[in-house]
Amino acid sequence: xxxxxxxxxxxxxxxxxxxxxxxxxxxxxxxxxxxxxxxxxxxxxxxxxxxxxxxxxxxxxxxxxxxxxxxxxxxxxxxxxxxxxxxxxxxxxxxxxxxxxxxxxxxxxxxxxxxxxxxxxxxxxxxxxxxxxxxxxxxxxxxxxxxxxxxxxxxxxxxxxxxxxxxxxxxxxxxxxxxxxxxxxxxxxxxxxxxxxxxxxxxxxxxxxxxxxxxxxxxxxxxxxxxxxxxxxxxxxxxxxxxxxxxxxxxxxxxxxxxxxxxxxxxxxxxxxxxxxxxxxxxxxxxxxxxxxxxxxxxxxxxxxxxxxxxxxxxxxxxxxxxxxxxxxxxxxxxxxxxxxxxxxxxxxxxxxxxxxxxxxxxxxxxxxxxxxxxxxxxxxxxxxxxxxxxxxxxxxxxxxxxxxxxxxxxxxxxxxxxx
RNA sequence: GUGGGUAUAGCUCAGUUGGUUAGAGCGCCAGGUUGUGGCCCUGGAGGCCGUGGGUUCGAAUCCCACUAUUCACCCCA
Numbered sequence: 001x002x003x004x005x006x007x008x009x010x011x012x013x014x015x016x017x018x019x020x021x022x023x024x025x026x027x028x029x030x031x032x033x034x035x036x037x038x039x040x041x042x043x044x045x046x047x048x049x050x051x052x053x054x055x056x057x058x059x060x061x062x063x064x065x066x067x068x069x070x071x072x073x074x075x076x077x078x079x080x081x082x083x084x085x086x087x088x089x090x091x092x093x094x095x096x097x098x099x100x101x102x103x104x105x106x107x108x109x110x111x112x113x114x115x116x117x118x119x120x121x122x123x124x125x126x127x128x129x130x131x132x133x134x135x136x137x138x139x140x141x142x143x144x145x146x147x148x149x150x151x152x153x154x155x156x157x158x159x160x161x162x163x164x165x166x167x168x169x170x171x172x173x174x175x176x177x178x179x180x181x182x183x184x185x186x187x188x189x190x191x192x193x194x195x196x197x198x199x200x201x202x203x204x205x206x207x208x209x210x211x212x213x214x215x216x217x218x219x220x221x222x223x224x225x226x227x228x229x230x231x232x233x234x235x236x237x238x239x240x241x242x243x244x245x246x247x248x249x250x251x252x253x254x255x256x257x258x259x260x261x262x263x264x265x266x267x268x269x270x271x272x273x274x275x276x277x278x279x280x281x282x283x284x285x286x287x288x289x290x291x292x293x294x295x296x297x298x299x300x301x302x303x304x305x306x307x308x309x310x311x312x313x314x315x316x317x318x319x320x321x322x323x324x325x326x327x328x329x330x331x332x333x334x335x336x337x338x339x340x341x342x343x344x345x346x347x348x349x350x351x352x353x354x355x356x357x358x359x360x361x362x363x364x365x366x367x368x369x370x371x372x373x374x375x376x377x378x379x380x381x382x383x384x385x386x387x388x389x390x391x392x393x394x395x396x397x398x399x400x401x402x403x404x405x406x407x408x409x410x411x412x413x414x415x416x417x418x419x420x
Numbered sequence: 421g422u423g424g425g426u427a428u429a430g431c432u433c434a435g436u437u438g439g440u441u442a443g444a445g446c447g448c449c450a451g452g453u454u455g456u457g458g459c460c461c462u463g464g465a466g467g468c469c470g471u472g473g474g475u476u477c478g479a480a481u482c483c484c485a486c487u488a489u490u491c492a493c494c495c496c497a
Contacts, residue, residue, distance in 0.1 A: 116494090120492090
């Protein structure tokens with residue numbers, strides 16, 4: 001029983017639906033190429049330490065959701081719980097900073113693992129498309145990152161999305177903001193939830209994120225990060241908005257967006273839909289100027305996002321986006337006699353070499369059954385091979401349209417005779 | 421980790437107030453004379469009624485536990 005059940009929170013992509021993924025992948029690659037953004041492929045697992053340092057050891061993701069284990073040499077290994085840390089590691093390890101900056105890269109269909117309770121739009125293994133751009137602190141990069149995501153949605157025909165942006169400041173203004181927030185909360189902390197009391201000590205910013213009604217009430221009119229940005233961060237955020245305005249990208253400034261990963265600085269954003277249930281964030285990202293240094297590289301500004309492929313597909317299906325189905329079989333070869341069956345494999349191979357999509361007889365069925373099968377394949381032509389005709393180098397070809405016209409042709413001239 | 425829903429054939433689901441060999445549609449397989457598809461007709465295969473206990477003369481049906489699944493909280497893509 002257990003062995004024929006996929007592990008909790010995982011999902012098969014069946015041969016009958018993989019074309020949808022391939023379609024999305026193709027469009028994403030086209031968009032990325034236009035941005036001079038090249039694919040990077042990094043491991044599915046990394047040293048646990050990378051995520052502790054990179055993502056942050058007081059985040060939920062690191063605290064309670066990681067798939068961590070010891071390998072046979074007692075190294076602590078973790079299956080990627082997000083995409084950015086691995087790419088950042090790759091950037092440092094391979095000295096990619098020696099390239100002309102900025103350098104842009106993307107990953108596609110990268111598996112991501114989190115031990116969570118599955119629900120609609122949430123899996124224990126899901127797949128992300130993500131973009132990371134290193135080397136520039138200019139807000140044009142933030143805008144460019146967002147622009148890639150918006151272009152992908154546009155290219156795939158997805159509407160009904162809302163871009164939310166915010167700025168959470170840098171190592172200069174964040175501490176000042178934290179102090180202001182703590183002062184505002186004051187003694188009210190006593191009536192807040194236990195996790196907020198923990199956040200109060202370790203990461204006050206995330207109190208804003210809490211969904212517990214009493215906590216929400218306390219911070220309802222709390223000061224926002226935007227109000228406390230230093231001059232540099234403030235200007236950065238303003239210029240980002242000017243960029244988005246001029247690019248025609250609609251957005252909403254939402255001071256509630258703070259994100260659950262510690263590495264973000266300045267810009268954070270989420271692209272949200274309300275059409276796929278409670279888990280409506282299809283894309284999330286921002287700037288992470290301290291991450292590279294945090295994991296041991298030279299200080300390096302960077303920005304990026306992650307996009308959930310499963311959720312993207314859900315949104316597309318909800319929006320009834322038409323995804324072109326794969327091409328049907330061009331030609332089926334029907335044969336019942338032993339010699340003809342052998343000949344069918346020879347012919348199939350030759351036709352495939354000509355670029356024709358061919359299915360050969362593998363099931364030893366009656367001709368009638370084979371014709372039914374060919375019909376279900378929705379194929380254009382059927383070749384009927386008979387021992388007697390083979391002797392003359394001939395074969396009967398049938399057009400499977402409503403007329404069902406048949407004619408006898410030379411085996412050597414099949415490609416010429418059919419219209420594919 | 422916490423709540424609610426669901427669990428009958430490959431799929432979508434029926435199954436009356438507990439009562440004989442558990443059903444339908446779709447799909448699959450085979451036929452409907454003289455090697456030929458679509459529509460139609462006939463037949464067939466395929467279910468330990470999620471698992472384990474309990475109540476009862478008798479359980480798919482009632483009760484309990486477990487498991488799976490699903491939705492939601494939390495968090496995030």
